[in-house]
Amino acid sequence: MYSVMIVDDEQHLVEAMAQTLPWGSLEVDHVLKAYSAEHALQLFKTSAVDIIITDIRMPGMSGIELIHHIRKLSKQTKCILLSGYSEFEYARQALALDAVQYLLKPATDEELVSAIQLACEQHRRQWLAVASEQKALSTIRDHLPLLQSNLLHDLISGHRISDALLSSRLDLYSLAFRLNDQAAMLLIRVESNPERTTGRHRPLMDYAISNIAEEILSEHYHVWIGKDVHDQQIILVKARSSGQAPDAEVVAEDIRSLLEGKAAELQQKVKQFLKLSISVLVSLWFPLDRTAVQECYERSLSVLRQKAGNGEALFISGGEAPLFENTSIIKSLYEPPLLHQYIDAGKWDAFEERLQEIFTELEQEWADSVEHIMEVMFAVSGAFTYLAHKNGMRLFQLIGEDQALLFNGAALSSIHPVKEWVFQSLERLKTHFTDNMKGNRKSIIEQVQHHVMEYLGQDLSLYDIAERxxxxxxxxxxxxxxxxxxxxxxxxxxxxxxxxxYLLKHSELKIYEIAASLGYQNPQYLSKLFRRQYQMTPQEYRDNM
Known part of the structure; x- marks a missing residue:
């Protein structure tokens, strides 16, 4: 569907086009009206407009000037120009502005419909070209480093990406990595020189480190560079000789030793040429898939935290085992999107589905752990409290007496009462905010209708009502x-x-007086609209009554 703006200082012409043209058959679902170029420009900045139909000669800013301003804001908007003058200069300017049509006033409905159809077709073709595969591929190529980095960030953050989607993204983003390839991870943490590691200097520093890393590693490895939420650089590597797991232990040891040597060289070069101290951790090799990358990252982050602490310029080998092997976190509780992010987006169904996953994992893995039950309870109640506070309320106002369970230690010792509380509270929250949304919408409708009734005798544009x-x-x-x-x-x-x-039936007012009382300066325009509604002219209606 398309949106159209009609611009003319002659109000009755704008109203006539807005009311009488067959917009539905033209696939137009939104018609904006403006009675000056200045008003049109203001409307354009706040609304989505696909097609503009504008007069050329208007007081103040002309239609030609309006289109010049529009072109600075949008090259996609299609323009149809109207003029009562047939001078060649106007036609020439219309061509220079890439106008769809230049029509002489008074334009017939057939001419206008034909011009709008042409504008819609040009608009459709233009956006199809923008969305075409060739254009998309070209755009992807222009933004490959960012797309590659974002994909790696999604993997280490635990975003749910299917194997099929990951495989297609690896190919689309021109990465040499494939599922089950043997890969290793370098985790790089900058330790010194705060003046150069913050603010506007940070991107330049990261870029320089990335360049040095690629120069050192790319001879023997395919390199995939990204960042984590802590601004630490993550580098995934894959040996150029083979993407498969080495058969001989000695070969595997050579590959690991070579990577550690290159990582140590990276550390040394950054110190020498960038005057920065970095800590580097090199992970063990692992078969690449959507879960292994996140697990390797979390393990590496844990090792770096435990072994490096606040130390500077440390080198840690992946062969050095972490202080603990088995984690005991409830994974589904911390997978992105997080619980409060579902609430921010208003995705109640997805939020409930995630809660079901969390309780399934809790029941299967940690049914006897009071700590894990309390962890879930506090995480979910924290998301509920976030929602309440964000809307200027307190949680007890939304869930009432159910809040007492938060302070009942005995109830928190088993899954059933916690699960029951969570889903009961969720239903109360959903009901409250759904009813609140409906109430807000009802209030909006009432305000619109009250304003229209109060100012029915004036011109009432959507923009004026929205502003009110x-x-x-x-x-x-x-x-x-x-x-x-x-x-x-x-x-x-x-x-x-x-x-x-009503006035035709119950008053003696002349038809031109009725037209004026309704904001129509032209009685013929009222007659045209009235015939459209009642299939007869105002005079015929009065005679029949």
Whole structure:
């Protein structure tokens, strides 16, 4: 569907086009109206506009000037120019502005429909080209380092990526890594020189370290560089000779020793040329898949924390085993997106699905662990409290007496009461915020209808109504249509025609007086709209009544 803006200082012409053209058949679902170029430019900055139909000669800013400003903001918007003058200069300027059509006023409905259809087709083709595979591939090539880094970040963060998706991304992002390749990880932590490791200097420093690492490692290894949330550099490597696990232990030892030597060289070169001290950890080799990368990262981070602490310029081999092998965390509780992130996005179903996974893991792995049960309870109640506080409330206001379980040590010692509390509280929260959303929307509808009733005798544009109730016009338009089944423009039109019919039946006002009372300066325009609604002219309606 498309959005159109009509711009003309002659209000009745704007209203006529807005009300009488067959927008539905043109796949136009949103029509904006502006009675000056200045107003149109203001509207354009706050609304999505695909096509502009504008007069050229207007007081103040001309249509040509308007399109010049529009072109600075958007090259995709299609323009149709109208003018009562047939001078060649206007046509030349229209061509220079890449206008779809240049029509002489008064343009017929057929001419306008034809021009709008052409604009829609050009718009469709343009965006299809933007979304085409060739364009997408070209864009990907231009942003490969960032895309590669983001993919590695997703893997070490535990984002749920299927093997099929990971395999396709590795290929699409031109990475030499494949599933089950033998890989190793280098974790690099900068330890010194805070003046150069913060602010605007940090990206330059990271770039320099990456360049040195690639120069040292790339002769023998394929390199994949990224960063973690702590601003530490993560480098994944794969031996160029073979991506498979070495058969002979001696070969494996050679590969490991070579990598450790290269990592030590990296540490030394960074110190020599960048005047920076870094700690480097080299992991053991592992078969690459979507879970192994995260496990290797977490293990490496743990080893670096335990062995390096706050030390500087330390080198740690992956062969040095961590102080503990088995972790006892509830994995599904800490996999991204985290619980509060589901709440931020309003994804209640996904939030509930994650809770089911957490309790399944808790029941299967840690049913007898009071600490793990309490960990889940506090994590979930923390997410609930976050939601309450973010909306200016206290948790007890939302869940009432159920909050008492948080302070009942006996109840926290078994899974069943905790699980029951979590899902009961979730239902209360969902009900509260769903009802609150419906109440807010109902209030919006009432404000719109009250404003329209109060100012029915004036011109009522979507922009003016949205400004009066302090909402974005696009959001307001969609909410109103969603809740009432008709657009604001249709609602205003229907009320005006109903008011005209009432006045024709119950008053002695002249038709031009009725038109003026409804904000129409041109009685013929009222007659055209009235015939569309009642299949007869105002005079015929009055005679029949």
């Amino acid at each position: 109730i302090d909402l974005h016009p696009v959001y307001l338009s969609r909410i109103y249509k969603l809740e009432t089944g008709e657009s604001i423009t249709e609602y205003v039109y229907r009320l005006k025609m109903e008011k005209a019919a």
